[in-house]
Amino acid sequence: MAAAELTAQQLTEKHNPTLFKALDAIATRAYWSPHPEHPKAYGEGSPFEGSLSAADGKAAFDALLGSRFDLGQPGTDGWTGGSENGEVSPYGIELGVEYPHADLDVLLPAMRAAIPAWRDAGPELRAVVCLEILARISARTHEFAHAVMHTSGQAFMMAFQAGGPHAQDRGMEAVAYAYAEQVRTPGAAEWSKPQGKRDPLNLSKQFTAVPRGIALMIGCNTFPTWNGYPGLFASLATGNPVVVKPHPRAVLPLALTVRVAREVLAEAGFDPNLVCLATENPGEGIAKTLAVRPEIRIIDYTGSTAFGDWLETNARQAQVYTEKAGVNTVVIDSTADYKGMLSNLAFSLSLYSGQMCTTPQNLLIPRDGITTDAGPKSYDEVVTDIAGAVSGLLGDDARANALLGALVNPDVKARLEAASGLGEVALATREVENPEFPGAVVRTPVIVKLDGTKPDAEAAYLSECFGPVSFALAVDSSADAVELLRRTVRDKGAMTVGAYTTSDEVERAVEEACLEECAQLSLNLTGGVYVNQTAAFSDFHGSGGNPAANAALCDGAFVSNRFRVVEVRREAR
Template identity: 50%
Template sequence: MSSLFEKHRSTLETALEVIRHRGFWSAYPEMPSTRFYGEQAKEEGQQAYDALLNKDFSLPGYPEQGRAGNEQSPYGVALGIRYPVASAETLLKQSQEAGKVWANTPLDVRMGICLEILARLNSMSFEIANAVMHTSGQAFPMAFQAGGPNAQDRALEALAYAWAEMSQIPGQTDWVKPQGRAGDLVLEKHWRIIPRGVSVLIGCQTFPTWNSYSAFFANLVTGNTVIAKPHPSAILPMAITVRVAREVLSEQGLPADVVLLAAEDDGMGMAKQLALHPDVALIDYTGATAFGQWLRTQAATPLVYTEEAGVNSIVLGSTDDFEAMCQNIAFSLTLYSGQMCTTPQNLFVPRDGVLVNGERKTFDEVTAGISNAVDALLADPVRAVMVTGAIANEATLERVAAMRGAGRLIRDSAALPGMEQVRTATPLIQALDASDENIYGAECFGPVSFVIAVDDVEEGIRRATQLARTKGAITGAIYETDEKRLAQAVDAFAQAGVNLSVNLVGGIFVNQSAAFSDFHGTGANPAGNCCFADSAFVANRFRVAMWRRLKK
């Protein structure tokens, strides 16, 4: 076994055990604490990030043909970083050359390298957190957790699934078939894992590492080379990742071009150029549905893994704790200004209200309860920006403005006071009727939510799951104390391919997805065709070839 594999073996073995029982475990502490990362980690991470600004980003050995980069922080400053770029043809040529060596690198060596990359990225979590914060607009606590340790956990989860699939294939065996008096027929058989080839990873702005690391590491460990094509507004987090990967590869005497960065300025069209090239074997994509559909129909390879837009819903029927329910929903609507693929958009509420300990709260009391909970959450401006973060791009603000007047106003969206240079927007909440599906029946990305009057809980379940089947959904939730209705909801959401959260209160929210336990997405509705992570996510990234001969 390779030295790096032995160094990190226990981490992999624990991950393999946890994905079988799916209990709580995290390999990489998500709290930005000196206890885990050292007394100087935060300061050193800030300094490392600051040192990258207003400079050319260095990627030693990269086949550079120019520079690009125009990232603007949603917190009001330009990053000023220029990244090396190369044409699609050049990147593919270099990737294929490196792939000849990488494909023949033993599995334990590849795994050891991947685990070492993750360990180094974890040690750089404060630097990466600043990079994620100033490209995505996430507040620092979320940028640290989601951009650093949580993303690293998802990567390790994918590595564990890949190892489980590949390690069950033996390298060789003697196949013995009894032939009676003629003696045994013996064949010497050998099997080899064959990677698909060059993979292209098309990232998003809002979660540049969390939504990319599963595929990045799944492709690497299965022997494929990786061309990382980050969003033009969020290059830095993946550029840091690529640099670390190339450093580890070079140290192990392997071609750094196993991992390449496809940086670009907005409008250069690199994603389409790569997707249409016949030498690309695998594509992973996170982003809007329109481009996801284009990839699935037009890309040169049929192996396209996507996470796309969806319409997430909450059905409100009854609760034992109205205040706690409203607070939980308010946080879910407000967190990162609704810019999460897991954020609920539609809240289906019976016209005659919600039962609370046997007494009915009217529809208007429910909407007021949620709106007031949002106001209370955001009352302290310092805490407010830690919850909302910043708006990643202007298009989201324009979307919020365009949706004003779409329904009866419950709560208007506004910029956070005292944050003039930061792009912010609090939740816009409007009341609609079930008949207004032309408004609530499509994703409205950002801090926009609809409280929709339905005849009863059953209609809410029916409409929520129908939207999931037709438009897609990553998450679903319900507040209901009647066990019979809960059973109906569980069946309906499962049949729609949606993971369901029930009666969440306190410190757990529908937005959250825990590696090693929660399957993120299902691949069973239009919000995406894969899951982070399961066996299906990794198993088709490689094939198995055999050679055999008679053994004398």
């Protein structure tokens, strides 16, 4: 192994203060982030060492287009992507990047060989190496923003924030949890058991956190970094090499991530093969192949319920962490801020064209209407007013483009187009021109009225309709809304639940339903926080306790079984 350019001491001095702040934040759940959200915080004059300006980040991204992304990985036996099979931006441009294709029988043994030195580095050094990786990623946030934008279809500002600082926050959160979990047991202990009048029994004990094996992180199309970093960093910080298998439409952000990780690992004196990329040719289905390899002992996955269930059923040699589909509900019982509710909901339904696992889908509204600070509102009025709020928010095309981004793939477009056949359309979708990227498919959300008490409507509203589609469900009462909420979470899962009510009784009923069915609840949001957004270090993303996900981001359970503790005990001398 080469002499380290980055010493443990340098890394520790640089990153320990941040690590301790992160540990403090996850314990207090107060607001904290070391990663600025504003694009102007990066580049020249920024406190962030070596950070790329907007122009430099864009130039770095442009330089990647049509290039071969060589990572110097062992077992590279060809190239995927490129001009024929490569990523095409939802904004219409071809990325044309070529990525290494791996012979797994070479790659995986090389990754395993990297384990002992990384294990022996210990939790502290692993943590600060991970933080250095995140710092280098943070410095390239402008470059990542373009890569995320042109794979996910997120609008630039969202790609910048969710794909940059917010993803980095979630990665750091995982590092903090991993570190805390590993140091709960000390590295060594002296044990002395009294034996009455005889000499005590004395043992010296050593405790070592040992990794499970190779971790597989399967990336998703919509949030390649945000959904990918927690698993990637949780596994790496607990000593496991990580093979990153991106979604074929969203390779670039994770390829960039792997490159940075490999650079830092090598500079710190570790084997860069601790983090490798595995990409595939069309139809190769490499995720399935990798998932059941005996070397793979941990899997993190975000995506469809079908493949998530397949992983849980078949990858039995691995610890499997999945985030799958769910059906998110908002109960609308009453409000003391009707206008605030409407604008808050309109934003939630519009952001990234509803292509978030956290976007509300079913709006449950009593058919006899609701009470508000603006007087009683009938079911029809509420639906009309929500539709109006969405229309108003997206009336200006520039604003609409900035909020909606582009539809990520043709399936979303097809679902959107089919939605208007499901019931009475309260808000029709509208095509929005994107002058900068004429190839972008940009659509405003559709809202469909359904009767939430009619069994024949269930097929529509009790399955996830991923994309800019929501259902305004008429229910007989708020009590029935809570029952439907409960049934939806139990049977279909939910990443988020929202509720608007001024009634203590209804509030308590919704809370109880969420506690019993294990769903994260946002109550009466009328300002600048939205039900579909969570903040690392404070909010949990998912609960891990309903069918939408078997893990939450991020908690002790997310990290504690990624390593085991091996004890060596000797008689004390």
